[in-house]
Structure formats: C-alpha cells, structure tokens
Amino acid sequence: MTPLVRASIVALYPRTDALPGAEDCDLDAFLDRFRRETTPLMWIGVVAGSLLFQLSPLFTVFVPLPAFLLSRGLADRHARRISGSDVYLVRQSVFLVKLAAGMVWGAHPRVRDRFALPPMPDDPGTWRTR
Amino acid sequence: MSAGQHISFRAKDEVDLDAEVDFVVVGSGAGGATAAVTLARGGARVALVEAGAWRDPEDYPWSVYGGMRDLMEEWGAQVTRSRALWPVVQARTMGGTTVVNSAICVRTPEDVFDRWRREHGVDGLRDRVLAAEDQVEREISVEEVPQPARGRSNLLAKTGGDRLGWSDSHYMRRYTKGCEGAGQCLQGCRGGKKQSLNLNYIPEAMALGGLIVSSAPVDRILSEGTRAVGVTGRFRHPATRAEGTRFRVRAKKGVVVAASATHSPVLLMRSGVESPALGKFFRSHPGTGVFGCYEDVVDMNVGATQGWASVAFRDTPGLKLETLAIPPELVASRFAGGGAELMDRLAEYRHVAMWCLAVRAESTGTVSRPLFGTTPVVRYELDGADMLRFREGMKLLARQHFAAGASAIIPGVAGMPFKLTKDEVGLLDDAPLDPRRYVAVLSHLFGGCVMGRDPRSSVVDARGRVHGWEGLVVADASVIPTNLGVNPQHTIMGLAATFAADLLGA
Numbered sequence: 163m164t165p166l167v168r169a170s171i172v173a174l175y176p177r178t179d180a181l182p183g184a185e186d187c188d189l190d191a192f193l194d195r196f197r198r199e200t201t202p203l204m205w206i207g208v209v210a211g212s213l214l215f216q217l218s219p220l221f222t223v224f225v226p227l228p229a230f231l232l233s234r235g236l237a238d239r240h241a242r243r244i245s246g247s248d249v250y251l252v253r254q255s256v257f258l259v260k261l262a263a264g265m266v267w268g269a270h271p272r273v274r275d276r277f278a279l280p281p282m283p284d285d286p287g288t289w290r291t292r
Numbered sequence: 293m294s295a296g297q298h299i300s301f302r303a304k305d306e307v308d309l310d311a312e313v314d315f316v317v318v319g320s321g322a323g324g325a326t327a328a329v330t331l332a333r334g335g336a337r338v339a340l341v342e343a344g345a346w347r348d349p350e351d352y353p354w355s356v357y358g359g360m361r362d363l364m365e366e367w368g369a370q371v372t373r374s375r376a377l378w379p380v381v382q383a384r385t386m387g388g389t390t391v392v393n394s395a396i397c398v399r400t401p402e403d404v405f406d407r408w409r410r411e412h413g414v415d416g417l418r419d420r421v422l423a424a425e426d427q428v429e430r431e432i433s434v435e436e437v438p439q440p441a442r443g444r445s446n447l448l449a450k451t452g453g454d455r456l457g458w459s460d461s462h463y464m465r466r467y468t469k470g471c472e473g474a475g476q477c478l479q480g481c482r483g484g485k486k487q488s489l490n491l492n493y494i495p496e497a498m499a500l501g502g503l504i505v506s507s508a509p510v511d512r513i514l515s516e517g518t519r520a521v522g523v524t525g526r527f528r529h530p531a532t533r534a535e536g537t538r539f540r541v542r543a544k545k546g547v548v549v550a551a552s553a554t555h556s557p558v559l560l561m562r563s564g565v566e567s568p569a570l571g572k573f574f575r576s577h578p579g580t581g582v583f584g585c586y587e588d589v590v591d592m593n594v595g596a597t598q599g600w601a602s603v604a605f606r607d608t609p610g611l612k613l614e615t616l617a618i619p620p621e622l623v624a625s626r627f628a629g630g631g632a633e634l635m636d637r638l639a640e641y642r643h644v645a646m647w648c649l650a651v652r653a654e655s656t657g658t659v660s661r662p663l664f665g666t667t668p669v670v671r672y673e674l675d676g677a678d679m680l681r682f683r684e685g686m687k688l689l690a691r692q693h694f695a696a697g698a699s700a701i702i703p704g705v706a707g708m709p710f711k712l713t714k715d716e717v718g719l720l721d722d723a724p725l726d727p728r729r730y731v732a733v734l735s736h737l738f739g740g741c742v743m744g745r746d747p748r749s750s751v752v753d754a755r756g757r758v759h760g761w762e763g764l765v766v767a768d769a770s771v772i773p774t775n776l777g778v779n780p781q782h783t784i785m786g787l788a789a790t791f792a793a794d795l796l797g798a
Contacts, residue, residue: 174630180639199361199531204369241630246706250728253706254377257625257731264624265357277620277641279593285358289345289530290386290506291300 163209164193169230170212171263173237174245174256180276184263187270196262208262211255218244218252296498298346301507301527302537309527309539311503313339315795316523316543317550318510318559321388322781323768323788324550325489325497326428330792331548332500339541340497341523343509343551345530346386346490352480356621359479362530363392366667370554372657372734374673376727378578380734382552386506387490389552390781394477394598394616395467395486397434398778399425400786401606412773413745414754417790424789425782432487433469441473443595445645448586449615450600452696460604464596464614467781475617477597508539509666513547513563513764520547520764546763546795548756549741550788554668556770557659557740560751565758567751573742574657574672575775576734577650581616581626582686583702584693585711590645592617606777610652610678611685613692618646626731627702628710637710644702647692649685650736652777653678659740672734679725682732687720705729736780741766742773756791767791 168189177183197205216229222243223236232240245256267273271281299309313336317328320342328340345362353359360367365384371377383389400421408414437446442463453461467487474483484491498504507530514522522543527536549556557571597617605611618626620641627637657672674682690701690712700711703720706729712719723729744750747759750773756765767788769780776783 174634175624176632176635178632178635178639181635183635196357201367201369201533204367207369238631238633242633245630245634246628248707250376256630260625260630265355265360265621268619268621268624269355269357273620276639277593278591279620282354285353285355285362286351287353287358287362287531288351289300289347289362290298290351292298 164197166216167208167212167259168193170215170259173215173229173241174260175263175267176234176238182270182272184267186272187267189266192266207258211259214252214255215244215259296500296502296504298498298504298506300346301529304535304537306537308537309505311339312542312544313337313503314543314545315548316341316541317548318523319388319549319551319555319768320386320489320494321383321550321552321768322390322489322784324548325387325493326785326788327548327550327767327792328497328502329493330789331796332497332502334796336545336796337501338497339503339505340494341505341508341510341541342386343528344383344385344506346504346506347480348490349480349482349484352482354479356479356619359392363480370667372670372672374671376673376730378727378732378734380554380670380737382554382737386494387488390488391480391490392478393781395488396598396601396779397429397465397467397782400776400783401778404774404776407774412743412750414743414773417754420790421783421786424786427789428782428785432467432492434465434467435469435471436465437463437596437599438471441471441596442599443473443475443592443617444590445592445617446595446599446615448590448645448696449647449692452692453602455695456691458602458604460602462601464599464601471596473595475593475595475597475619505539505541510551510559511562513549513559514540514542515564518760519762523547543763546765548792548795549764549766550768552768553737553740553770554659554670556766556768558661558668560741560758561661565761567747567759569742569749569751571659571740572656573739573773574659574670575738576653576672577612577736577775578653578674578682578732578734579648579650580682580686580704580730580732581646581648582689582693582704583644583646584696584698585640585700585702586643586645586698589642591642592645593619603778605688606652609681609684610777611681611688612650612652612777613685613688614648614650616646616648626704628704628706647689649682649689651678651681651685652775653681654775656739674727676725679727682730683720683723683725686723690717690720704731738769738772738775738780741770743771744773755794756787765791765795
C-alpha cells in the first residue's frame with residue numbers, strides 16, 4: 163500500500179518552480195517511519211484516503227485510470243478537485259493524507275529554507291526513565 | 293520526608309508495581325499536578341500516575357510529527373463522532389496539556405461563579421479558587437508576552453484590534469519566564485521558558501516524597517463497596533505502545549481523578565460509578581482560524597505562538613479571539629486544494645498570519661466508553677446558535693485583518709473562494725452554518741463529571757467529591773459545568789488546589 167500512499171502524496175504536493183515537492187523531502191524514509199510509528203487507525207485512514215485518491219479520477223477528471231497513471235496536468239486537476247469535493251467524507255479522507263504528508267514536507271530543511279526558517283534537528287524521541 | 297521516586301515503563305517480564313500511599317492522583321495535567329503538589333505540601337504521601345511518558349525540555353520534539361507522536365493523545369487524531377469530524381486536542385505526557393498549550397493565563401471571570409451558583413447550586417468556591425489562582429501566579433511565574441518575543445503576527449493583531457476600537461485588545465499574560473518567542477509552544481518549549489507543570493509542581497511533589505508513575509494508563513479505580521482505595525492498570529511503552537507489567541497503587545485516604553474531560557468520565561464508568569449525569573454535559577470552545585494575507589513578510593512562526601487576545605466579544609456574541617501561529621507542516625494541510633494550486637498557495641506562507649476564534653458554545657455533547665480500545669467516544673456538535681457565533685467570529689477576524697492592513701483573507705470554508713478581498717468579504721455574511729464546511733478543533737474541553745448539588749444532574753459536589761462515594765474526588769476540567777469563555781488552565785488549577793486542600797482537611 164505504501165507506493166499508493168506515496169503516489170498520492172506526490173500528486174498532492176508536487177514540485178513547482180517556487181517550492182520543493184514532497185518527492186524532494188525524503189518521502190520514502192518518512193513513510194517507512196510513519197507506518198511503523200503511527201497508530202494503526204491513523205495508518206489505515208491514510209491508506210484509505212490514498213486509495214480513494216488513486217481510484218477516483220473517473221469522477222473528477224473523467225478519465226478511467228488510477229491517479230498515478232495520469233499526466234501531470236490531469237493529476238493536478240484531479241488533486242485540486244478531489245481535495246475540494248462537495249462530499250465531506252471524501253474531502254476529509256484526502257485531508258488526512260495531506261495532514262500526514264504536510265508533516266514531512268513542511269519540516270524538511272529545503273522547504274524551511276524557502277520560508278527563512280532554520281533546519282530542525284532530529285526529534286530526540288527520548289523520555290525520563292528514572 | 294524522604295525524597296520521592298519516579299517509576300517509568302516496566303516490561304511484562306518485570307515484577308508488578310505495588311505501592312501504598314495516602315492519596316493517588318490520576319493524571320498529571322493542570323488539575324492533577326496542582327492537586328498532587330497541594331496534597332504533598334500538606335504532608336500527605338502522594339502518588340501521581342500519568343498515562344504518558346515524562347519528557348523534559350531536552351526530550352521535547354522539534355517537529356510537528358514528533359509532537360504528534362510523543363506528546364499528543366492518539367497522534368492528535370481523536371475526533372468527535374458527529375456530522376463533522378472535529379479533532380479533540382489533548383496531550384498524553386507528564387504535565388498533560390500544559391506542555392503543549394500556549395500557557396495562557398486568564399483568571400476565572402466573576403460571572404462564571406455566579407452561573408455555577410445560580411444554575412448548579414455550586415457555592416462557596418469563588419474566594420478560594422481566586423486565592424488559589426493568585427498563589428499559582430506567584431509560584432510558577434506569569435508575565436505579559438515580552439516585547440522582543442511578540443512577533444509580527446501578534447503586533448498586527450494588536451494594531452487591528454486597536455484600530456477597530458475594540459474594548460479589549462491585549463498582549464496575553466502567560467505562564468512563562470522570559471519567553472523568547474521561539475514559536476515552539478505546540479511541541480513543548482525546549483528553552484524551558486514555558487512553565488508547564490512537569491517542570492515545577494510535579495518535581496516538587498516528588499521532592500516532597502511523592503511517587504511519580506509514568507507511562508501508566510489507569511484501567512480502573514479499586515474500590516471496597518463505594519469507597520475508592522486505589523487504582524490499577526498496565527504500563528504502556530511510550531514508543532512501541534507494548535503492554536508492560538501491571539501496577540497497583542493503593543490509597544489509604546483517597547483517589548483524585550484528573551485524567552481530562554474525556555478520560556475522567558470513562559474511567560469512572562469503567563470503575564462502577566453510576567450517575568445519570570456521568571459523561572453528560574460535555575462542552576468545549578470550538579475554534580477555527582482565519583488567515584490574513586499581507587504585502588510585507590509576517591513570518592508568523594517567529595515570536596510567541598499565541599501572544600495577543602481579546603475578550604471584547606465574550607458576552608456578545610460569545611467569542612474569544614486570539615492569535616495562533618502554526619508552522620509550515622500544519623499550514624500545508626490547513627490550506628485548501630491540492631497539486632500545483634496548493635503549492636502556489638503555500639508559497640505565500642511568509643506573508644500570512646492566522647488568528648483564531650474560540651466559540652463560547654452552549655451546545656453540549658456526551659463522552660462514553662468505546663466498544664473497542666481505550667479512546668473515549670466524544671459526540672458533540674454545535675447547534676445553530678453556536679454556528680452563528682462561529683460565523684460572527686470569522687467576520688470579526690476578517691475585519692481585524694483588514695484593519696491591520698491585510699490585502700485579503702483566507703477563510704478556509706469549503707465551498708467558498710479561497711481568498712476574499714475587502715470588497716468580497718461580505719460573502720461571509722452568508723457563509724454556511726454546516727459544521728462540515730469548516731476545519732475546526734475542540735481545544736478547551738469541559739464537563740462529563742460536572743459538579744452540582746443535585747446528584748441527578750451532577751457527578752460531583754462543590755468539593756469535587758463523587759456523589760455517593762467516599763474518598764473519590766474529580767479535580768480537572770470535567771467538573772466544570774458551564775463554558776468559561778476564556779482559557780481554562782487557571783480555573784482548573786484553582787479548582788484542583790481547592791479540592792485538594794479540602795481533602796487534607798477532611
């Protein structure tokens with residue numbers, strides 16, 4: 163399922179002239195970590211949202227193909243339309259994918275550099291043991 | 293008294309933890325930590341049992357991802373079960389939500405005590421709670437956001453509020469000591485400037501001989517008949533979530549439940565407490581943000597995360613307005629759209645400022661036990677009157693942004709244009725009243741174990757004691773029977789200190 167999640171995230175946060183895309187932000191390492199560390203429910207939600215994203219171009223850009231096979235222009239249009247869907251649960255499902263992806267994209271040094279923010283050290287992941 | 297002890301996660305193959313103290317406190321947030329230190333200062337041997345891990349500032353995460361993982365309940369993904377799935381924001385760490393909030397200190401308004409007395413028969417608290425709030429302010433440091441830490445977003449908000457002639461437009465008073473405006477409140481203040489309770493009251497309770505147990509979610513309260521005599525549960529590993537060995541902490545004098553407005557009612561339910569009011573009258577201050585777009589760079593993430601507020605509209609229409617800076621990680625999902633269009637919008641990050649409204653909502657909901665797992669089920673939705681307040685708040689924030697010089701606002705309402713200019717802002721007059729159109733969160737939570745005189749409509753009395761039980765006190769936001777219209781940490785701490793003092797005198 164991870165490749166589908168990855169493809170959805172790349173389509174939602176594509177590389178542009180102004181900003182790096184999710185694919186420029188160590189996405190594979192993030193997804194591996196996210197799948198291991200997050201709650202099962204959260205991961206299921208992100209997978210479900212990604213599946214929906216991949217399987218719905220017929221209803222947004224009227225092309226009977228999964229989203230990862232769309233041209234860049236069609237993928238953009240699909241991403242725009244599905245994330246603004248009138249159907250609340252569709253919108254929320256895509257929102258969940260955006261939320262997870264935003265955490266890797268927005269924290270990446272290349273993105274932070276564009277926003278004049280210093281790079282962040284790794285999270286320590288430690289706690290008091292005694 | 294001898295120095296205390298901290299016990300963290302114990303694996304399944306280690307020996308169970310069995311301890312006996314005078315009082316056991318469940319939960320280490322604003323209520324639990326305050327109750328624990330009050331009891332410890334009174335000479336009692338106290339155990340403080342917290343579901344999350346104990347993290348010091350050097351352990352705090354830098355990123356939002358780390359914050360969700362290390363500090364938040366359910367990765368911050370707990371949502372209301374209603375038409376709109378609005379997140380229920382709570383921390384799960386030593387110090388509770390005081391670690392991840394913006395440390396905003398507001399004294400309990402007078403009208404709140406009047407309403408408690410009038411509607412719930414709760415009397416005699418005002419002077420004691422306010423005295424306890426005074427003491428908290430003296431002890432853990434409260435200061436107005438220092439000038440160098442204000443940041444441009446907060447300055448703009450003050451300018452906007454002042455230009456509109458609002459009767460209240462102020463820089464916040466917060467539990468901080470020399471805030472440097474690192475913009476990291478939501479991930480915990482690594483500089484140690486925010487005075488979250490894991491830095492002061494909890495170490496003090498330990499130094500006074502207290503037993504601090506972390507990574508230890510309590511399953512149920514132990515009882516003999518209707519007398520609470522302790523708590524039990526299983527350790528849970530902070531990273532892997534693996535179950536550990538069992539712990540049992542017996543309490544000779546009493547159990548104080550301060551596990552939050554969602555967990556306290558459910559813990560009482562699991563423990564055999566029966567009350568027609570248990571889990572009822574859940575309330576919150578739901579909120580959302582409106583972005584302003586400015587020609588000049590704002591860099592909202594530079595400066596205090598929250599530094600400006602207004603209570604000018606607390607009575608009519610029933611709102612609190614605040615600034616809230618969010619980092620790129622969260623703006624990425626908060627902005628509508630996807631693909632190249634979203635990236636174009638995000639490119640403006642340095643030029644936007646987000647300000648928030650919190651509705652003093654009268655709607656009530658419920659908290660109940662889940663069929664599976666341990667996450668409480670929250671059913672809550674704003675009624676029509678509260679949604680009108682919500683919309684009014686958005687209009688006020690829009691006016692404030694334009695008064696501060698914004699060229700446009702981003703309302704974040706599904707179905708409306710992404711941006712509205714000053715000429716278009718009238719569209720907000722007809723903004724939808726369907727909560728599903730908004731991205732909102734429940735940040736201040738109340739109720740579920742509300743206090744009152746009548747056991748048919750309340751769970752605890754005016755001293756936090758569970759009706760019909762001995763030695764069982766609730767001391768957190770779940771006892772608050774009304775909304776407050778202001779940030780609740782101070783009220784929670786004032787109530788907890790008062791209830792704990794009563795326990796010492798009992």
